[in-house]
Amino acid sequence: MTRWLVGVVGAAVAVGVVTGCDVPPAPAAAPGPSVVRPPAPTVAASPPATSAPASPPADPAPACPEGGVRLLEGAGDSAMGLRVADVRLVNCGTQPYALEGYPEIRLLDRKRAPVEVAVVHGADGITSAPTGVEGVPQKVELRPGQAASLALVWRNLVTDSTVPAAEGWVLEVTPRAGAPRVELELRHSVDLGNTGRLGISPWKATAR
Template sequence: MANLQLVNCGTQQYVLEGYPQLSLRDGRNDPVQVVVEHGSAGITTGTANLDEAPQRVTLDPGQAAYFGIVWRNLVTDSSVAATAAPIVEVEPRPGAPRLWLRLRAPVDLGNTGKLGLGPWKPLMR
């Protein structure tokens, strides 16, 4: 599991609703085929932040929000190659510029091809 955050570095409020759009990229920046599902069902249990209902989050300048992702490194079929992705591509809201985040440790999906995504949540400091 990982949490990713966005800080409003602008001078006006920034509104986030629901879930970000998310995709993964490999070490050559090529897209990784992955099914992104809302919540953690079918991947793991005990991740309340991923399974909560989405809400509207309004960020004043300097405020932050986050969302969580969860995956399982599971190999169920030895004939299917395992997949790891060191880059997460995020579109915070529809029409916003896409952000590329290079991770310290890759998202290692095994060969499940599934990623769970949580909704935006305000970051309490």
């Protein structure tokens, strides 16, 4: 009886061992859900800082003409065909500049051809009204930067339809005897009609 029980138990243990070898291992745990992270946003590199463009240099002052003076077109006036204009002569040089009496005047048209005109001292034959061209010639000395003025008077009048009207757009001035001629391109023409007469004043000292 005892041998039988021992045999049974031994057989059972043997069967258990054999049976245990045939049992498959427990399945591995299923992997958890994958976490997919979006890629970090790409930060664009800032462009290199650039300095603001430099302002263009101011236009240099025009060079002083050979004679040391330049002409400037001044104010003008007109009424009932009577024209009055002012021209200034500025000492742009480094030495004093002396004037006396009347300058020599010449008018040119748009094509720079001479305009036929009689230049008279004062307003004789043009008007009897005061216009600023009157005055006694006197010596005027301009220090550097100072100016003298010259008044012009004429009539815009057409008295003969067969004679072309004259119009001056360039003023050539010889300020004093022997001096280089100075040229001024006018913004407002000397519209003489066909009167052919231009009155001028002597040089007068004036503020620049």
